[in-house]
Amino acid sequence: MRYEKRPFIWDIMETNPWLSVLFILFLQSIFTMDYRSLWFSDEVRYADVYHQMKNAGHWLVMYLNGVAYPDKPPVYFWFMSLIDTLTPANGISVFFLSSALSAAFFLFSTVSLARTLGCGRKTSLATGLVLLSNVFFIGIAHYSRMDLLFGGFILWANICLFKGFQNKDSGKYFIRAFAFMGIATLTKGPLGLIFPLLTAACFLVWKGRTKLLRNKNLLKGLGVLLTILLAWVIGAIIVDGTAFIHNIFYKQIYQRAVSSFHHEEPFQYYLIAFPLAWLPWTLAIFAAPAKKVFNIEHWAGVIAERKEGGEEGRDWAWIMFISGFVLLTCLSIKVLIYILPLFAPLAMLTARGLLGEGGQEPILNSKKLWIAIAGFYLLLAIAAPFAEVLIPFDITLHGLSFTVLIMGLAGLALLKVKECGAYKGLLVMTVAMVLWLQPLALMTLPSLDPLMSPRRTGEIMKEYVEEGSYPLAHKIYSGIFSFYAGTNIHETSDFEEIEKVLAEKDNVILVMQKKYYDRWENRPEGIEVINEQFISDRPYLLIKK
DSSP states (O other): OOOOOOOHHHHHHHTOHHHHHHHHHHHHHTTOSSSSOOOTTHHHHHHHHHHHHHHHOOSSSOEETTEEOTTSOSHHHHHHHHHHHHSSOOTTHHHHHHHHHHHHHHHHHHHHHHHHTTOOHHHHHHHHHHHHTOHHHHHHHTSOOSHHHHHHHHHHHHHHHHHHHHOSOOHHHHHHHHHHHHHHHTTTOTHHHHHHHHHHHHHHHHHTOGGGGGOHHHHHHHHHHHHHHHHHHHHHHHHHOHHHHHIIIIIIIIIHHHSOSSSBOOTTHHHHHHHHHTTTGGGGGGGSOHHHHTOHHHHHHHHHTTTSSTTHHHHHHHHHHHHHHHHHHHSSBOOGGGGHHHHHHHHHHHHHHHHOOTTOOOSSOHHHHHHHHHHHHHHHHHHGGGHHHHSOSSOOOOSHHHHHHHHHHHHHHHHHTTTSOHHHHHHHHHHHHHHHHHHIIIIITGGGHHHHOOHHHHHHHHHHHHTTOEEEEESOOTTTTHHHHTSOOEEESOHHHHHHHHHHOSOEEEEEEHHHHHHOTTOOTTOEEEEEEEETTEEEEEEEO
């Protein structure tokens, strides 16, 4: 086995991989607690849901813009309330701190999963560093939504299920696993229990141990899961009636699974989207041993040895990733964010392939990998200056020169250490991401506020509402203006209803997309456009009567 000298800093970090990766995340996040406005679409919507919960007392059934919101269960919003209560954070810093702490939980859970599945400290540390240098993960860690908290609970359910199948004293592990599934389900939805159960079932089939599915402790755990879910369902029925529950089980679960009314994408969606989201680590494919990957005898040997106990952790990780990917591909609704729980096992497998584990040689060629990632960094550095030119809106992006410089230097540094093995390359990528995030968060992203945040339009609406105008909206993504407008907005897609409101009320402030305004026949007299803002990719008009 070849010997690779490890940098001194690596030895220090390896003594406690959990604290090391959390400290790096701290460095990535410390200046991003109140650095920009809330963006379209989920950030502003969830902010309104949170305020509806706090101000109107909707603690069991979430509300958006004054209407029951069956899309999301309550746990993430309870989590934000806890942060609001226990920390000095206030205003929008509550939302960004919630994102950072959710990322910390997911990162901690990922390292714990690696350790549970048999990885040593070096591979567990590398697992966290792989995640911390993934651009998509970093982006979600700085965007306010519940997916990382949701994913963390899914990971702990997997940890407990794996331990349960490995230990005679399985009862406590299975009960914990199902409790985590229940909490995950109440954080985002039923994938919180489907992901872990599918992994466990496929693992037992692969290992030829399906008799373990008859373990009585699994029934006890199932009882805990049902108790958690029924407690919330019964409470929701008491608070909001049966219509809300019907909406959840039929529209939000059944229809999204078989015939989605929202985010329906073609079957191959994740085959294209996942490799892009996993960058730069997707480039590991160029460092993999092609002869081994396409060797039929190798895979025949893997199948023949599947019932042996030597690589159970590796097998669980692969099954966790593959079964989850197939499940998401088969669902009617396809959203890129759903893939986050799959990042943890893939990060572990990437780290194992790069460093080796249990005395095995590394599978990935680190030299080829660092050259490929260096090329990716240099390509980003070359492409970044053209970003401002390609954006078809009147907007100035700040700090691009710093991001270009850091990406360029990171690419050159990887080329410099390409012969030094895996450890130095991982450290270069880690430092590069910490440095790159500073100008990106402090200058570039805030400069995108006029394009990405409905704040300007919402605050203008707020001024008019405070002066007595009636807030009205036509055919918008529900709730996107309510948070910054500071009030519920009458939303409708019916022009006749809008015309009726305009006829009945003296003062009205109306928001709609420009394309609908242009199609509006027989527009009433006495209205005027007072503001136009491009939000995300379309113009919205603010109209005053």
